[in-house]
Amino acid sequence: MGRRENKKKKEYNRxxxxxxxxxxxxxxxxxxxxxxQVIIGKTYESSATNQRTKEIPIGIKRGTIYDTNMIPLTNRVRSQHMIIYPEIFLPSKDNLTKIEEITGVNIKNKLTLKRILDLKVKDYNTDIINSLEREKGLFIVAYEERYEANQIGAHLIGYINMADNKGQYGLERKYNDILTQGQDKKIEVVVDAQKRRILGIEKSKKLNNNDGKDIITTIDKKIQTIVEEKLDNKYKNGSVVVLDTKTGNVLALASRPNFNPLDIASYLGKKDKEFYNRAIQVSYPPGSIFKIVVAAAALETGVDMDKAFLCDGYEEIDDIVIKCHSYKTGGHGEINMEEAFSKSCNSYFIKLGQEIGGENILNMARKLGFGRKTEIGLEEESEGLLPNINYIKGSGIGNISIGQGPLESTLIQIAKMTNIVANDGIDRGVYVLKGIVGENNSKIIEKPPSNAVIDKSIAEKLKKMMKKVVVDGTAKNIYDKDISFGGKTGSAQSTANGQYVVHAWFTGFYPYDNPRYVISICIENGGSGGQVAAPLFKDILDEIEKTH
Structure with a gap:
């Protein structure tokens, strides 16, 4: 009995x-x-995914530049690119020939560099594409191009160095640090064990943004397109700026001649200065446009608009003769400020300048933005040129009073001055950046407070004189009884490449009551502002009215 129990106990223990x-x-x-499955499951899953997928870059690692309505100005075009991984790709005479046929590039020597090759497909041959897509380490994908051949707003946007993705000019340069924050644009494609793409399986789009930044400009793409088309149709060299009167926002900014940001190298060494943004980077004598400044200075010192001077067609100061355009007809005769302004009488404004003094003129010019940058937000902006006080003590007062001599202005400065007048003497500033947009945050750029630089009563008198310019003055050829606006013409003498030239100016605002737009124009070597720049103003204005 005891043995049996021990045996059972041992079996139970066992x-x-x-x-x-x-x-x-x-x-x-x-x-x-x-x-x-739970703790490191994601790692195994990722490892398995990595073995059957391949991440392919699909565009420049850079934020998009938008217009004010969030319409993209860059990254608008998609094309086919061939991405080759040299460490995986197996070259042969046949596939190298096919690659060169559709891309125009012989990659034989490039494969030794051991870095990813990115080639644009220039000749999309379906048969060749289908055969190459089965090659190991070769992928053909839809690629996001930074620019177009006819890039809108090229001078404003600028361009980048494709090799290092660094902004070289325009907005690309100014906001390079923002545009390059964390951008990493890729897609995933499914591959087999040999790293060959499995066709017929849809690729999944993947965008690792890492809080990358896009920028929103103040540009209105519709207005920008109108301005560029009108400028291209008529003139080779020149620039146009359109401002939103109430905000100072730049709605359009165009410069000609244009350039293709996809082919920067072809412009190197040329003499046409295609890379110059003539609206902000090149300064010119403003000519009779500057009579706005002289008139404002005179009104501020108390000169009455009814004050008259005699115009004999010329003025002589220290043995220097300065002609009025009425010289051949014997002058304008007795003429007051409003008439002299509308007819752009040089004699009147020279005498007016002598009466009020050069210092008052220069002080007013500074108030209205001459001699300093507008701070539009572009590195290339020029500050223009104002003469020193010694120049205007002698015969120089005659030149300055009609916008000549050592006096230069950029078009954006003229637009800003016109906007001050249109806004009853209030300086709204000039802006081209509206906001910054990121994956996790966005912000609208705050503007500094506006400030009054001339009295409202003076601005109202200037607007009245500018209206008369287009009703029965030097721009009466663009008068329209159905719409009311004001402006000022200018024909500025200058030299370019050692030759005498006359630049055509016009700057104006619309409508006369409660202005919405300022449009400023300068056509290099265009001649008469009234005959050349003023009609372009009217063409642009009419087209804007049709679309807005």
Whole structure:
């Protein structure tokens, strides 16, 4: 009996041990399974995914530049690119020939560099594409291009160095640090064990933004397009600026001649200065446009608009003769400020300048933005040129009073001055950046407070005189009885490449009551402002009215 009980007890202990061991093993397996599936499951999943997928870049790692309505100005075009991984790709005479045929590039020597090759497909041959897509380490994908051949707003946007993705000019340069924050644009394609793309399986789009930044400009693409088309249709060299009167926002800014940002190298060494943004970077004598400044200075010093001077067609100061355009007809005769302004009488404004003094003229010019940058937000902006006080003490007062001599202004400065007048003497500033947009945050750029630089009564008198210019003055050829606006013409003498030239100016605002737009124009070597720049103003204005 005792032996039997001992035997049963031993068997029970053995079963108990086995059960405990089995339970332990099961527990270990469960823990291991939990660890594999839950704790490090994502790692295995990622590893498996990496073995059957390949990440391919699909565009320049750079934020998009938008217009004021969030219409993209860059990254608008998609084309086919061939991405080749040299460490995987197996070259042969046949596939190298096919690659060169559709891309125009012989990659044989490039494969030794051991870096990803990015080639644009220039000749999309379906048969060749289909055969190459089965090659190991070669992928053909839709690619996001930074620019277009006919890039809108090229001078404003600028361009980048494709090799290092660094902004070289325009907005690309000014906001390079913002545009390059964290951008990483890729897609995933499914591959087999040999890293060959499996066709017929849809690729999944992937965008790792890492809080990358896009910028929103103040540009209105519709107005920008109108301005560029009108400028291209008529003139080779010149620039146009359109401002939103109430905000100072730049709605359009165009410069000609234009350039293709996809082919920067072809412009190097040329003499046409295609890369110059003539609206902000090149300064010119403002000519009779500057009579706005002289008139404002005179009104501020208390000169009455009815004050008259005699115009004989010329003025002589220190043996220097300065002619009025009425010279051949014997002058304008007795003429007051409003008439002299509308007819752009040089004699009147020379005498007016002598009466009020050069210092008052220069002080007013500074108030209205001459001689300093507008701070539009572009590195290339010029500050123009104002003469020193010594120049205007002698015969120089005659030149300055009609916008000549050592006096230069950019078109954006003229637009800003016109906007001050249109806004009853309030300086709204000039802006081209509206906001910054990121994946996790966005912000609208705050503007500094506006400030009054001339009295409202003076601005109202200037507007009245500018209206008369287009009703029966030097721009009466663009008068329209159905719409009311004001402006000022200018024909500025200058030299370019050692030759005498006359630049055509016009700057104006619309409508006369409660202005919405300021449009300023300068056509290099265009001649008469009234005959050349003023009609362009009217053409642009009419087209804007049709679309807005």
């Amino acid at each position: 079963v108990k041990i086995i059960a405990t061991l089995f339970s332990f093993i099961m527990m270990v397996l469960i823990i291991r399974l939990f660890y594999i």
